[in-house]
Amino acid sequence: MVTACQAVEKTKVFPSDETVYIEVTKNKDTLTVCNYEKLAAETETLPLSNFVDTCFMVKLETRENTLMKSGKVMISNHFIGIIPYSQPRQPFKLYSRSGKYLRDIGSTGRGPGEYLNIHDAFLDEDRNCIYLVPWQGKELLRYTFDGERKEALKLDFDLCKSRLNVNHDTLSFFHLPLSPKAPLYNRFTLKGKVLDNLYAGRLALPPDFSHEVFSGNNTSQADFQLSVFGPNDNDTLYHIKNGQPVPVFTTNFQKTPTHNYRETRHHYIVEVLGTKKGLRKTWTTYIKDLILVDKQKLIAKKIKIAIDFYGGLPVSIGSNCSKGYFIQLVSATDLKIQLRKRLGDKNNMPSYRRDLLVNLDQNLREDDNHIVFFGKLK
Numbered sequence: 001m002v003t004a005c006q007a008v009e010k011t012k013v014f015p016s017d018e019t020v021y022i023e024v025t026k027n028k029d030t031l032t033v034c035n036y037e038k039l040a041a042e043t044e045t046l047p048l049s050n051f052v053d054t055c056f057m058v059k060l061e062t063r064e065n066t067l068m069k070s071g072k073v074m075i076s077n078h079f080i081g082i083i084p085y086s087q088p089r090q091p092f093k094l095y096s097r098s099g100k101y102l103r104d105i106g107s108t109g110r111g112p113g114e115y116l117n118i119h120d121a122f123l124d125e126d127r128n129c130i131y132l133v134p135w136q137g138k139e140l141l142r143y144t145f146d147g148e149r150k151e152a153l154k155l156d157f158d159l160c161k162s163r164l165n166v167n168h169d170t171l172s173f174f175h176l177p178l179s180p181k182a183p184l185y186n187r188f189t190l191k192g193k194v195l196d197n198l199y200a201g202r203l204a205l206p207p208d209f210s211h212e213v214f215s216g217n218n219t220s221q222a223d224f225q226l227s228v229f230g231p232n233d234n235d236t237l238y239h240i241k242n243g244q245p246v247p248v249f250t251t252n253f254q255k256t257p258t259h260n261y262r263e264t265r266h267h268y269i270v271e272v273l274g275t276k277k278g279l280r281k282t283w284t285t286y287i288k289d290l291i292l293v294d295k296q297k298l299i300a301k302k303i304k305i306a307i308d309f310y311g312g313l314p315v316s317i318g319s320n321c322s323k324g325y326f327i328q329l330v331s332a333t334d335l336k337i338q339l340r341k342r343l344g345d346k347n348n349m350p351s352y353r354r355d356l357l358v359n360l361d362q363n364l365r366e367d368d369n370h371i372v373f374f375g376k377l378k
Contacts, residue, residue, distance in 0.1 A: 017298060017299045017300075019038045019039055019299055019300040020032060020034055020298045020299060021298075022298065029247075031248060031249070031250065032248065032249045032298070033249075034249075034251040034252070034291065034300045035251075035300075036252060037252070039302055040302070041302075044302070044304070045304045045305070046292070046305055046306070047307075047308035048306065048307045048308060048317070048326070049308050051264070051326060051377060052326050052375030052376060052377060052378060053375065053378060054309065054375055055307060055309040055326075055374070056373070056375060057309075057360075057371060058080065058095075058098065058099040058371065058372045059369070060080075060095060060099045060372065061095070061369060062369040063101055063369075065090070066101050067369060068082075068085060068090060068370070069084075069085055069086045070086075070329065070331075071084045071085050071093075071329060071370070072120075072121075073327045073372055073374070074122065074123050075123075075323075075325045077097075078097055079097065079123055079125070080096070080097060080372060081093065081094055081095075081105075081121055081123050082095070082329075083118050083119075083121060089117070090104075090108065091104040091105060091108055092105040092106060092121060092130070092132055093105075094145065094147075103146075104147070105130055105143050106141065106143055113141075113149045115134050117134060117135035118132050118133065118134060118135070119133050119135045119159075119162065119163075120133040120164050122164050122323075124166050125145070128145055129142055130144070130145060133159060133164045134159060135159070135161060136159055136161075137159050138154065138157070138158060138159065139154060139155060140155060140164070155186075156194075157173075157175075157186055157197075158182070160176045160178065160182065161175070161176040162174065162175045162176070162213070163213060165215065165217045165222070165323070169191075170187055170188065170189050170195065171190065172185070172186065172187040172188075173186045173187075174215045174222075174224045176213045176226075177200030177205060177226070178204065178205055178206075178207045178209075178211075179200065179204050180199070180201050180202070180204045181199060181200070183198070183200070184198045184200045184201075185198040185240055185245075187222075196240070198240070198243060198244070203226060205226055210229035211228050212229075213227070214260060214261070214319065216262045216263055217322065217323045217324070218264045218265065218321055218323070218377055219263060219264065221239045221240075222239060223237060223240075224237075224240075225260065227258075227260055235250055235256060235261075236250045237249040237263060237268070248263075249261060249268045249293075257272050257273065257274070257288070258273040259272045262318045262319055264321060264377050264378075265377070266294070266295055266296070267292055267294060267295060268292075268295065269292060269293070269317065269321070270291035270293070271287050271289075271290060271316075271318045271319060272287070273285050273286070287316055287318070289302055290302065290304065290305070290317070290318060291303070305317050307373065310353075310357065310360075310373075311349055311353040311356060312349070313338050313339070313342055313357075314338060315373065316328070321377060324376060324377055325374055325375065325377060326373075326377055327374045328373040328374070329370050329371075329372055331370055332364055332365060332366055332368040333366045335360075335364060335371055336366060339360060340361065343357055
């Protein structure tokens with residue numbers, strides 16, 4: 001396993017703020033480094049409007065077949081797609097942007113055209129195609145927005161908790177590489193012309209399916225992070241440059257915690273994760289620290305986010321930024337708790353904001369379907 005700071009010779013460039021510095025490599029690539037121990041202890045609350053021009057709040061239609069524990073959300077110009085996280089397994093759900101349930105896409109099972117686990121998806125309105133990425137296998141499933149099954153795309157590589165992006169006429173995958181010979185990145189045209197084939201090599205992870213590969217796709221760069229379950233030293237965000245991984249961001253910790261990275265046009269975001277006891281002797285993961293790194297100013301600080309569009313409701317930002325969107329899925333129960341806590345806050349709030357939250361609370365039942373907050377990233 002190789003970390004960013006082992007890769008090449010570097011020259012360090014320190015700006016006036018010690019929270020961030022730049023390392024310039026011998027081949028002129030730059031690595032931005034956040035100094036976690038130099039961060040101020042105080043946490044600054046920032047409005048969500050710093051990151052999105054507007055924020056939509058969509059209440060998903062409540063039906064018996066749409067209720068779920070949680071899920072992964074995709075946004076396109078006219079649709080909302082959701083991979084449900086629930087037992088028993090549910091098919092991919094398609095909604096309108098107003099939250100109206102439209103249909104299931106495909107079905108769960110072991111028969112022709114069916115699937116067991118979907119790990120990622122992409123809504124391609126230009127080609128009337130919904131791509132579903134199975135957890136493992138050698139096929140990319142394809143459907144129309146009307147739910148009709150199209151011929152699956154045969155792949156020359158094995159999927160493994162893979163992340164898909166569609167950019168114009170090219171498809172690209174990042175994979176979880178559990179051996180040096182496993183694929184890490186593949187890019188090819190819709191006509192089948194291979195553009196990039198990259199194998200894991202020294203970036204391979206120990207065989208364990210609790211690891212993850214993350215790719216935000218919020219910029220013009222193909223970015224990825226290999227996330228090891230538990231504390232680890234493989235803590236670098238990479239870009240693909242000339243078919244090879246190039247380290248672009250990392251964080252120095254005195255004692256490395258579990259953490260995730262996400263990149264937007266103007267920032268790097270670090271989620272430092274902690275664990276706490278949940279119900280029935282289970283453990284749950286939560287965001288212990290949220291760190292915002294300004295790419296231009298080269299400063300970093302601990303932050304919290306408030307949805308100023310909706311009366312300052314608390315929200316996170318980081319791994320929920322994907323494919324150019326901020327997305328937050330909230331259960332009706334959790335949202336009602338947040339609403340009542342915010343309404344009980346003695347801090348001043350404009351009357352029109354308070355009226356908005358009161359109306360939302362009154363029209364939301366605890367057994368309703370989830371609510372999606374989303375906005376296009378600046």
